[in-house]
Amino acid sequence: MAKILIGKYEGSIYKEGNGYTGALELGIGPNGKRNRLKRKGRTKTAVTDKLKKAVKDLEEGVKPDPHYYLRNAVTDFLTAFSKSGKAPNTIETYRSLIDNQIIPFIGGIRLEDLTADDVETWLNGRSEHLTTSSLGIAHSILKRSIRRAARRDKVGRNVAELVDTPEGKPGRPSRSLSLEQAKAVLAEAAKPTHRLGAYVILAIVSGLRTEELRTLRWSALDLDKATVYVLRADRHKGETKTRLSRRGLGVADMAVEALRAHRTRQAAEKLKAGEAYQDNDLVFCQEDGRPYAAHQVRRRFRHVLTAAGLNAAEWCPRELRHTFVSIMSDQGVPIEKISVLVGHRDTKTTETIYRHQLRPEIREGAEHMNVIFGSKADRSA
Structure with a gap:
């Protein structure tokens, strides 16, 4: 068992199953019991990185929900957006992009685990299938969804804003009859x-x-x-x-x-x-x-x-x-x-x-x- 100190919190990392578990002592809770922050990973380094992020979130007032996934964030955003009086056609466009272009590819990632690399990989993959305009809208939906989640202290930073939108496939140019x-x-x-x-x-x-x-x-x-x-x-x-x-x-x-x-x-x-x-x-x-x-x-x-x-x-x-x-x-x-x-x-x-x-x-x-x-x-x- 290795003793660690992250910020002002002491703890340890120990072998458990096929990986490692890290635990930090946060003190005694209101119920009189020990309050511990735990994270798991395959390596000690991975566990340490997760604990550092958790401490940062704790100090910034972020309360990540381990059961809150990206699909939840975009769905919550769409629900709120649908009640904002926006045009029905716009709402349907957003719904289609969320259902067909976002959730099937990255919706299963926990919001707190989402990285800029995940977003970049997703955007590059969809750029072969979406026009530049549609890709830009999909990226905007993702950024706005995470921004909304951040306002509710579910995540610390908006990693989608760290990535530029790539060029999509060319749209079919409009033509005219002769x-x-x-x-x-x-x-x-x-x-x-x-x-x-x-x-x-x-x-x-x-x-x-x-x-x-x-x-x-x-x-x-x-x-x-x-x-x-x-x-x-x-x-x-x-x-x-x-x-x-x-x-x-x-x-x-x-x-x-x-x-x-x-x-x-x-x-x-x-x-x-x-x-x-x-x-x-x-x-x-x-x-x-x-x-x-x-x-x-x-x-x-x-x-x-x-x-x-x-x-x-x-x-x-x-x-x-x-x-x-x-x-x-x-x-x-x-x-x-x-x-x-x-x-x-x-x-x-x-x-x-x-x-x-x-x-x-x-x-x-x-x-x-x-x-x-x-x-x-x-x-x-």
Whole structure:
């Protein structure tokens, strides 16, 4: 048995089983019994290091729980975060990352035993599977979870903050349909066989966001004036993405035609459903009036693309907005005008993310779409 002194505490390290046990005398507790601090390890050095850490935690007021694991820390953080009034989509993103990227890989480590090397190894391993953005969010969740545990004296320091987030795998860059592809999709979407054909048409010729289209109400449409007023979005509290996202837009003739036909179809569905119809004034909704979820829109959107002869697996609905920006730019609309039409705060986002071609000349929005795809008068001629 080896006598030791760590800080002001005396103790000993002795052989026990296949390793060693270290014990420090902390004095007599309130119950009149000896109060001892014990740690176990394979070697004397490992035991000594654990005792030093335990003494440091003791002096700093930290009360580590040997049964508190990293999975407990991230779960507790998510529970608190879910009650903070944050956007449901953000909460679900966090939940998915915790359940699929954090807990299965490092959730079984006791929080007090977690090291910066553990975090670094985890991040490097996930960098091959997550984009840089998702990896950064996952790392942030870990840091915030441990920080919360530290505020409750469950751990002394936040080792996740000692590690830099590595680069993840490249995300798939968004693309836009070519003019010929867009024409093919518009022609297919105009067919009455596609229940969301009007959605696809309006998205291409107006550049509305998917979350704006899903919450678009008939009260925000004036088909006689060919105008749509963007007032809501499928986001937290129904707010649009930015203040400038609240805007009024002219609507191209082909979209007005499609929306009129869509309204007639919806009126028949409402009559057929009777009292079971949930009237939310939504332009795009299910047969019984319920809102569409994002995945339901994606599925119907892909039906249109497949019928138009495109590989639907390569595209997603938000790229219709990219298509609007690129076609407008290709046809000569200046970046400043496009930025206003799509509701961006400034031209930087439009220029660096959405625009795939550039020819800076001046034209207008809905009027120019009529020129590109043909107005009602042109198609009836």
